[in-house]
Amino acid sequence: MSLADSVLSGNRLALARLLTQIENETPEGRAALEELFPKTGRAHLVGVTGAPGTGKSSLVNQLARHYRNPPSGVEARRVGIIAVDPSSPFSGGAILGDRVRMRDLAGDAGVFIRSMASRGSLGGLAHTTSGMVQALDAAGYEVILIETVGAGQAEVDIARLAHTTLVVEAPGLGDEIQAIKAGILEIADILVVNKADRPGVENTERALRNMLQLAHPVQRSSFHHGILPTADESFPAKSESIAWQTPVLRSVATEGIGISQVAEEIARHRRFLEESGGWTRREQARLGAELDALLQSALVSRWKSSITQDKYQAVVQQVVERRLSPWRAVTILLDGDRR
Amino acid sequence: MSDRKIRVLVAKPGLDGHDRGAKVVARALRDAGMEVIYTGLRQTPEMIAEAALQEDVDVVGLSILSGAHMALLPRVLELLKMNQQEHIKVFVGGIIPDEDVPRLLEMGVVGVYGPGTLTDQIISDIQRTVGGNADSEN
Numbered sequence: 001m002s003l004a005d006s007v008l009s010g011n012r013l014a015l016a017r018l019l020t021q022i023e024n025e026t027p028e029g030r031a032a033l034e035e036l037f038p039k040t041g042r043a044h045l046v047g048v049t050g051a052p053g054t055g056k057s058s059l060v061n062q063l064a065r066h067y068r069n070p071p072s073g074v075e076a077r078r079v080g081i082i083a084v085d086p087s088s089p090f091s092g093g094a095i096l097g098d099r100v101r102m103r104d105l106a107g108d109a110g111v112f113i114r115s116m117a118s119r120g121s122l123g124g125l126a127h128t129t130s131g132m133v134q135a136l137d138a139a140g141y142e143v144i145l146i147e148t149v150g151a152g153q154a155e156v157d158i159a160r161l162a163h164t165t166l167v168v169e170a171p172g173l174g175d176e177i178q179a180i181k182a183g184i185l186e187i188a189d190i191l192v193v194n195k196a197d198r199p200g201v202e203n204t205e206r207a208l209r210n211m212l213q214l215a216h217p218v219q220r221s222s223f224h225h226g227i228l229p230t231a232d233e234s235f236p237a238k239s240e241s242i243a244w245q246t247p248v249l250r251s252v253a254t255e256g257i258g259i260s261q262v263a264e265e266i267a268r269h270r271r272f273l274e275e276s277g278g279w280t281r282r283e284q285a286r287l288g289a290e291l292d293a294l295l296q297s298a299l300v301s302r303w304k305s306s307i308t309q310d311k312y313q314a315v316v317q318q319v320v321e322r323r324l325s326p327w328r329a330v331t332i333l334l335d336g337d338r339r
Numbered sequence: 340m341s342d343r344k345i346r347v348l349v350a351k352p353g354l355d356g357h358d359r360g361a362k363v364v365a366r367a368l369r370d371a372g373m374e375v376i377y378t379g380l381r382q383t384p385e386m387i388a389e390a391a392l393q394e395d396v397d398v399v400g401l402s403i404l405s406g407a408h409m410a411l412l413p414r415v416l417e418l419l420k421m422n423q424q425e426h427i428k429v430f431v432g433g434i435i436p437d438e439d440v441p442r443l444l445e446m447g448v449v450g451v452y453g454p455g456t457l458t459d460q461i462i463s464d465i466q467r468t469v470g471g472n473a474d475s476e477n
Contacts, residue, residue: 013423016395024343092344093369099390100379106386113393117344117374 003028004035007139012112015139019114022131033131036138041283043080043137044270047162049124049150054170055194057083057101058253059262060145064105066263067143078110080141082132084125084148087117094118098147112141124148125157130290133161150184159187160289163282164269166190166262169208171200185211188246190265196250196258208248244272307333345373345469347398348391350382352415355405360432360454364400367458373465384411388418391427397469400461403433408443416447428468432456 003021006014021029046063048056064079083098094117105111114132121127125148136144148158150167159165167188172195184191191212193204247265251258273279315333318324324332349365351358358380365375376394378386391399399419403411408431419427431443432452440451450464 013392016393020395087374088369091370091372093372094374095365095369095377096374097377097379099376103379103381103386106383106389113390115374115376115394119344 002032002035004032004138007032007036007135008039010140012109015112015135016114018135019132022135023116023126023128025128029131033134036135039138040134041137043133043142043144044164044266045133045137045162046143046145046266047158047165048145048147048168049158049165050168050170050194051150051173053173054168055253056147056149056168057098059166059168059192059194059251059259060098060147061102061104062251062253062256062259063145063263063266064102064111065256066259068105068108068110070263071260076110077142078140079112080133080136080139080144081105081111081113082116082129082136082144082146083113084116084118084129084146086124086149087119089120092119112136112139121157124150125161129157130161156187160286163273163279164189164266166192166266168192168194169204170195171198171204185246189244189269190262191246191248192251192258192262193248194251194253197252197255201250205248205250212246212248244269244278303334345398345465346376346394346396347373347400347465348376348378348387348394348396349400349402350378350387350390351380351402352382352384352387352411353403353405353407354381355403356380357404358402360404361400361402364402364432364458364461367462368400368465371462371466373462384414384418387415388422388424391419391424392422396427398428398430398465400430400432403431403435406434408433408435409439412443412448413446428465430461430465432461 001009003014003018007018018029018032022033023029048060050056060081060083064081067077067079070076081102083096085094085096085098087094096115096117098115099113102113105113114136116126116129116132118124118126119128125146126132129146133144133146146158146162165187167184167190169191171193191208193201193208195201249258249261249265251262253259270279273282312333315324315329319326319329347368349361349368351361361377365377368375376390376396378390382390387399387401390396399415401412401415412429412431416429419425419429428449429447430450430452431448435443435451435453443451449468450461452461
């Protein structure tokens with residue numbers, strides 16, 4: 001039985017090993033992903049980001065519990081969780097501590113939690129997170145929660161990967177306006193003010209709502225997550241004029257307060273995406289971007305293997321000596337010197 | 340292909356709440372370039388084995404100051420075996436009487452670290468016992 005087949009048959013050890021292969025970018029990992037790729041595309045990918053100390057892990061824990069023990073009439077769903085923490089730029093090591101907040105999920109075979117270090121990636125997600133998500137998707141996890149620290153440009157990465165992005169804030173973490181980065185409003189589908197039992201929650205909520213009101217509704221519906229719609233207009237939004245209004249919710253994750261509302265909004269966002277054609281556009285943008293990145297990297301390595309280091313360095317030297325402009329250098333490298 | 344990182348699960352099984360040692364070790368392992376999945380206090384052997392499986396770790400480090408090591412360690416080792424994860428190297432630190440050490444090593448524990456152990460010792464032991472597997476594992 002291949003590794004991919006073992007994963008599809010529900011073998012959790014095989015899944016764990018596959019995730020390691022994917023993370024280490026081995027040929028075995030790539031081959032298994034190749035086999036599994038046709039089985040991906042069913043899971044709802046939910047990104048959870050926010051500054052450290054906002055309670056993201058506790059929120060993820062509670063959401064997972066909700067999906068596993070939903071209100072009557074709703075089916076329980078299998079939940080995958082990927083928690084990404086930064087690697088130390090000095091040692092390359094990492095402390096991955098998000099499981100500490102997820103003890104309630106222990107012993108539940110319908111939950112799979114995997115911790116990842118960012119391994120040098122600056123965007124908050126690891127380079128290989130998207131592949132790991134595909135493995136969990138193919139393995140049958142229906143909701144995949146991807147948790148990452150919202151530092152630097154992390155928001156861009158998570159918005160590109162997830163269908164629905166939750167941004168978690170908490171009161172009292174500093175000056176309310178400063179604490180709310182502009183990027184967050186671009187990417188947040190749902191804003192959650194966690195630790196809502198703390199003083200200052202009204203200020204935080206008000207500041208968020210005020211900043212949301214400044215965002216132009218038409219712009220938001222066309223430029224979902226800052227990604228331009230594709231030139232192919234064969235997937236017109238059925239209700240393009242009805243933009244998604246980002247809700248601002250309150251929660252106290254450690255006490256389970258506000259969780260069902262968050263889950264409802266996540267479900268409502270999924271329905272919105274499906275009805276507006278946004279789900280398909282999301283998939284196109286996401287997979288298109290992934291394909292582009294792979295293409296670029298493959299093209300550059302193929303080209304590099306077609307030229308000798310000496311020839312390349314000679315051209316670089318000419319640029320350094322100002323005898324050649326960089327643009328002319330590229331033409332010479334790619335097309336040969338036609339002088 | 341990226342550098343193969345050593346992944347270590349650090350856990351405190353049982354009921355004792357003194358986690359300073361575990362945190363010191365976790366930080367030292369991070370500074371040595373390892374990825375440490377820190378699971379915190381009051382872990383049951385079942386939780387430890389489940390985490391070791393999902394995280395596909397190379398090493399499990401247990402911190403036990405409660406004296407319950409002779410009950411907890413066999414159970415953890417048994418569960419790792421049941422999950423087909425016998426290759427995982429298990430280390431234990433904390434308060435372990437000298438007379439229990441031979442029995443623990445016989446059971447399959449790879450290292451026992453009492454108070455005063457230098458973190459460098461733990462790091463080099465891990466690198467030595469896991470390092471050799473880096474290319475052949477998986």
